[in-house]
Each structure stands twice: as structure tokens, then as C-alpha cells.
Amino acid sequence: MRQIPMLLTASVIAFHAAPLLAKQDAEPSGRSEPAVQTGQSVQAMSGAAIGSMRSGPERRFTGADLFDLAVASDPQISPDGRRIAYVRRSNDIMTDRQVSSVWLIDTDTGAEVPLAGSDGDAFNPRWSPNGDRLAYVSTENGGPQLWVRFMEGGETVRLTGLPTSPSSLAWSPDGRSIAYSMLVKDDGPTLGSAPSRKPEGAEWAEPLEIRDLLTYRADGQGYIEAGFEKIFLVPATGGAPRQLTYGRYHDGGPLSWAPDGSKLYFGANRSPDWESDPVESEIHVLDVASGGITRLTDRDGPDSHPAASPDGRLIAYLGFDDARRAYENDDLYVMNHDGSNARNLTSDWDFSPAGIIWDADGRAIYAQYDVSGETRVARIALDGSVRDVASGLSGGGLDRPYTGGSFSVSKDDAIAFTGGTATRPAEVRITRGGDARYLTDLNRSLRSVKALGEVRRIAARSSLDGLEIEGWLTLPPGYREGEQVPLILEIHGGPFAAYGPHFSTDNQLYAAAGYAVLSANPRGSTSYGEAFANQIDKAYPGNDYLDLVSIVDHAIALGIADPDQLFVTGGSGGGVLTSWIVGKTNRFKAAATQKPVINWTTQALTADNPAFFGPYWIGSLPWEDPETYWRLSPLSLVGNVETPTLVVVGSEDYRTPVSESEQYYTALRLRGVPTALVKVPGASHGGFAARPSQSAAKASAILAWFERYRSGWIRPAANR
16 A cells, blocks of 8 residues: 555555543433443543442453553564564553563464563564574663674674664675664755854854755654665674765665675665655665665656565565555566566555565565455465465554554464454464464453453445445443444544454443444545545545445444434544534534544645645645635535534644644634644654553543533524
């Protein structure tokens, strides 16, 4: 998949007053009591309770439980298949942040030992070619540096003392060197100078900040430091790193070595107009000895993620022809090592491969892909035939049930991957051609105590054209068949992304409060083919609204959703659609729009990828077609809104900037519609739920808002 949605995805950049909210305007009447009592405080709803008042363990999933969760990621199986190094991510209650450590698993016995991360974060483990050493990045004793563990004796050595973080680690075939990419800072542009005569002891203002790049800030980074990503080489026993690439463009990973160790392959846009062409990149080959670089591909569209075959004859890579559409499937290509005879292996396969790895015999390529909200691993032969070899991958995030996960393959075709279920966060699993087995059980104690909501697949035909729309319904724990319960429609971001039967803390918190939660995939979602995703090309938001209403109606028809107790929320692209929905209908009792786009003109000119959003999503720049920009903006419908709508955003969001949410909040206030503005301090767009306390508090605030308006509201006569 290669698009730039608002939600941050693996392949490209994508779109994805709390105490006051708990107070009720009026007591509800004529309804059964919810699991969270009316008027209950936000603190109580987040799971805080007095232990001495309990007669047993707290069975509900609560906000406090977020600190007890752990997930597996980046499983790297050793070449001989005997061991797996993986990253364990857990939440530290003292620092209120996620910490990462590297653990080692024996694939036969399942025995685990920690390798790194007891003093600082550790991540990005990569095995040497013969499996005798493990490289990784660690923040032990300071900033992120490259370390190597000698597996036989257990010795560990720090290889680097770098000014910025290394990434895209790649061992040379002989195990003597490690290539990596890293940001090389420069001084940035200057204009004039401040007065030179500064008196001794004087305290002057900070110097001017001058920016001259089209994209001068990025979500999760803030204002971009001057510099460019470059490729380096360092001896695997330590020594001075050597910079291999230069110039005013970014040369990044993943990196792939030629089997003889003489060349490195990488993808980059090294054209003079790289800033204004956000989708373009080509495959390049770097001669390690001379530093000479040769471009191997040349087309209008991105070519990336090169991987050299075991014998060095072929290069596999991902790419597509740029048709200026909002979404494109990636295709898997192979070409000769000199760039000749390129051919598409997946032209008849309507999915988007990712994470490509050659089979050790050189006759096929492994890739993961999404289908109907689930993630699998396929083996794609050089004749284009495809067969699944692993399923049940998971790991797209904790707060919402996105597709995702990762995998690696040993020389004997054992596949290690992260997998889970709708009620089990991602674990390390392994398959050797048969049924996959779990090697970790990171949340065993939590799962043994907590009653989680059951998740069911449902599907409905869209009222627009009969297109099947799939979704997953999380039920309140202990749900009884035939019981009608309040429903939260929770809309995914992207919008080019997908929900599936994956673990979600938000959904489980909502379910624990007595709500059913519907996570649906309207047109525009990925994993249903390229045509399904492009149903919203240059028309978003629009008909996806009808898909969402149709599947809500189906949940009502099933006898689960109470038609008089409907609520709606969503983040990023889901925030766009939440704001669109309340401008189209008054069916929902209350709404919470999270980090939305409200005005496409301001979004296109203030977001962190201005070369993409306007041309690819709208089809023009704001001054070229202002009517379309306004017609697709939820702000154009604000005059219709009567639904109490909470607005939630991270204070450091540069993907859907804070000004988008502030516009909507102000417009709702001017209209007299009940609203409140909730900012998550220090949170970026992609890191919206990164701090456990904030993630729990955000979900609690949304629940409190919904509880406030369970009985609806009446606009004062003076405001009618």
C-alpha cells in the first residue's frame, strides 16, 4: 500500500475540562441503568477504586489496566530458526510512557531471557548472517546508539557515539560491517545577522528561526531540524563510521546488501524537485568501495524497499505507477541486478504486499498483506502464484483495532510473527508450515482476571449501491442475547486503513461502560481491493457516510443496538466523518470528533505534507478549485449541527493541525451547540494515545460526554 493518509502507516505517511464533563445536565429517565452510573466522575470511570471497598478483583477493564498491558513487536528469527529476538513494549506507571526492551526466545522450549533494555529503551534487533551476534539500538547511557551482543559469551559492546539515532540496520554478508541510515544535521538557511555587539552578561532573545523547505514540520517531530538522512557503514567490532552518501536529499532504508558485499541497494528521491513530488522514489545501487551511485528504476511513481535475492541475480522491490489518485496498491516487482527486465509479479493480485523477504532458495518472496481487516503472510513465487503461509497477524496499535503486525523468516522457512485476537494483544507466534503456536503470553495475569467484551463480525449492504460493508461489534462483557444496549459507532482514521478483529483498549473501555462498539470499514478502507479504496477518490467525505449509517441500521436490526441510544466518535479520518455525520443527521445523541480535518483549505496549507493532500486528495490546490474544497469540508455543514459534539486533539498535532479542531469548536460555540474542547498536552497526531494516563483519560472524557447527553438536550428558546 502506498498512499499518504492522515493516519501514520507502515508504508507511507497517512492522516490516523475532563472533570467538568462528568457533570450531568439532567437525570436520565425511562431507561435501564448503564454500567457507568450517571454522574459518576471521570476518575471513577477510568478505573480508580478504593481497594478496601472491594469484595474481589475488579472484573471490568479500566483505564488503570493500560499500565499493565504489554505487546510484542518486531520479531526477528535467527537464521537457523532456533531463537527469536523481539521487542517487548510495556507501560511504565512511574514515567507514564511506553518502554521497549529486547527479549530472546528459544523456539523449541519457549524459554525467554531479557537481552537489553534494563537501563534505557532497546529496539530494532537484527541478527548477523550466521546468527552469532545480534545488533540493536539502545538508549542506555544516553541517546540512541548501535550495540552488538555476542550470543555465545553474552558480551555486549556499544559500537557508536552518534549525534542522532541510527535506523535501517543491515549486516554485511560477511558479518564484518553494519550499514545504517542517520540524519546528518546542517546549519540551515541564514538571512542577515543580529547585532554583533552584545554586552557582557546581557540576555538577548533567541536567534531567528528561518525555514526554506516546503515541508518544514512533521507530526511526531515538530519543526524539522535542518539536515538530510544519509547512509553510513561501521565495522561490526567498532571503529569510526564512514558516510557513504551525500547531497541535499534523503537517502533512507530499508537497505539491502548484494551477496558479495560490494553494493548496497536503497530507495530514494534524488531528483532536484524532490520536495514537490512526495510520492516519487527510485531504486539506487551504491558501490561501497567507490561511493558511486547508479539509479536502477525510472518511472513516474514510487519504487522502494529493494531486496537482493540470495544469489544476487535479482532485486525485488515495491512500487506503482502514479495516477494521482488518493490510494494505490503497491505491487511486487523483480528486476535484474542491473535494473533491466523489470516485471510485475502481482498485477493480477488485488492486494498490497509489504515487508518483503526472499525465501532462502531464491524462488519466492514472502510478504504480508491485509485482507478483509486481517493481516496474513503470503509466499509469492517468481511465476506470480500466491499462497498464504501465516494468518492472524496483529500489532497495529493498542488503542484501536487496526490491521498490522510484522514477521521474519529463517533459512528453513520458519516464520516468526506478531499475532493476537480481538481479546488478546499481539504476542510472538511461530509457524513451520502447520498451525501457528504462541511463544509468549505477556498479558496472562490480566486476561485471567478481566472480563473483556466479545467481538463479533457483522456485515451490511450499503443503502447507496448494495456494496457490502464489513464491521466488528464489541459487546459489553456479560452481554445477554436479545438485549438492546447503547451503541458507539467508532470510525477509523486514514481514511485508507482498516479495522479488524484486533485488540483495542478504547473499545474495551467503552464496552466495560455498557456500550456496544461498532468498528466498521466503509468504502475507502483498505484490504478490500484497490477499487473499493478508490470509491472515495476526490470525493471524501461523501458516500462513506451512507455505508456507516447502513451498518448502524444493521446493528439495530440484529436487536443489539438501541436505536434511541446512538453515539459516534472517531479519530483523524474518523474525526472527519464524525463531523460530517453530525452535519447530515441528528440520529446520534452525542458525538466526539477526535483530531479532525474541518476545512480542507486550511488543512492543505498547514498540514505536514502540503505537496500531497491537495493534489492527491482533492485534485487541485485551494485557489484552483475553492468550491470543491468547501463542498468536502465538514465546516460547510456546521449550520446543520444540533448534536452535542466534543472536540479532542493533541496539542502538538501537525498532521491535522490543532487549528482544525479549534475552528470547529468555535463554530459550534457560535451556533450554541453544546461542545467542549479537549487538548491532550504534548500529544502528536500519531502519538495521540502514547501516554497511558492520557489514553485512559481521553476515553473517560468521551464516555462522560456521552453519558451527559444520554437523554438528549433541548436548545434554549433564545437560541432557536
